[in-house]
Amino acid sequence: MRGHGTMSGTTTAGGTTTAGGWPALRVEDWQDTRATLHMWLQVVGKVRMAHAPLVNHWWQVPFYVTPRGWATSSIPYGNGMFDLEFDVVHHRLLVRTSSGEDRSVPLEPQSVARFHERTIAALAGVGIDAPIRPVPTEVDPAVPFAEDHGHASYDPAAVTAFWRQLIQAERVLTRFRAEFLGKVSPVHFFWGGMDLACTRFSGRPAPIHPGGAPNCADWVMEEGYSHELSSCGFWPGGGEEGAFYSYAYPEPEGYRDAPVDVEGAFYSAEFSQFLLPYEAVRTATDPDAVLLAFLRATYDAAATTGGWDGGLLTDPQRLDVHAR
The missing domain is CATH 3.30.920 (Metal Transport, Frataxin; Chain A)
Structure with a gap:
């Protein structure tokens, strides 16, 4: 794989990958x-x-x-x-x-x-x-x-390291997605914001989104946020090595003050969402468990404060079919 190691871990010029496969x-x-x-x-x-x-x-x-x-x-x-x-x-x-x-x-x-x-x-x-x-x-x-002649850089090692970040994020988001019985998006890599995302829906319509994204018509955001949701994902910004995020639209009263007992996680008033620095996950003893805890806790915050149907979740152990 041209300078890359096994699937269990590798080191490249663009960033060091831990034994668990999470690159810096x-x-x-x-x-x-x-x-x-x-x-x-x-x-x-x-x-x-x-x-x-x-x-x-x-x-x-x-x-x-x-x-x-x-x-x-x-x-x-x-x-x-x-x-x-x-x-x-x-x-x-x-x-x-x-x-x-x-x-x-x-x-x-x-x-x-x-x-x-x-x-x-x-x-x-x-x-x-x-x-x-x-x-x-x-x-x-x-x-x-x-x-556009100003943007002309390409560091192949860095791009490959970013892809390996996406692989790890996609694996865990896919597991998290499977725990929901209601309407839920695939794990998408959106090119507008350059972020990996997975979104759950309560089933209820949402108020019209105010729009405001730069060089993006308001009706685009209105379609994207037409129904009440809890969305999470990974963005290669918002921290020294990027950040995992989670937010609710519309944001329920009390959401930002809900307890999210995951080391490093916090609510950002600037971005109106919970953030967990990528490096806090990468350096954890069990990165998958830490990220899943963050995703579950922030969804619980949205569902609890927003009054979502508690029957939309499934037992995570039900998903371990390979162990049967």
Whole structure:
């Protein structure tokens, strides 16, 4: 796997991975690469958005963590389909079609403008039109992709370490997702905010969201938050090595004061959500247990203060089918 160790643990130039597979990656060490990668994600994400039919809460637009990076999943096109995958083991963007054709774009130091040009050309090479709105969302300033020559960094070791962070977060979020019997999202990697997320719903409608995200129409947020929810995930910011988060919309009275007895966890008034620094999980004796405790406690805070149906949870031991 080109400089990477076994699945149980590895060390790379981009960050040290513990024996449990949780890599250390300081936010300050890859800021330029992260900003560039964020714009590349938006280019590809908008291609998916251009062709996939709308699903509630924009569930048709995110990426999914894969054994090689993250991908769009299948996108309908004509009477066939295609997908795109960021392969951060071999550092290339793959374009694959159901007709058997494929193309690739190298992931290397290059401007957003150059990446955009090459990606559109790769799609055209397999007969796919990509009528995207070529301007990023949820960021300010929003420089059109074709004019963005300022973001041009790519540290492959750092990007691979970030992917390994996503692998660990996705594993635990998937376990947490399975404990809920109600409406719950897949574990999504959203390219707008560059965060991994899983969202549970109470089943009740929510008040209209006020919007306010930079360079993002209010109706976009209204669709995403149309129903009462408790959402959690991982964001590569908010701490020295990123942070796990959890919030409720609308936030019930007493939510922010609810007890979350997990070392390092706190409620951030700035972000209106509970945060748990990634490094607090990574350095724990049992990272999975610490993260699950945080996710369960913050959901309990939302469900208790919000009056959710207690029957929406299942017994976690029921999920251990491999032990039977």
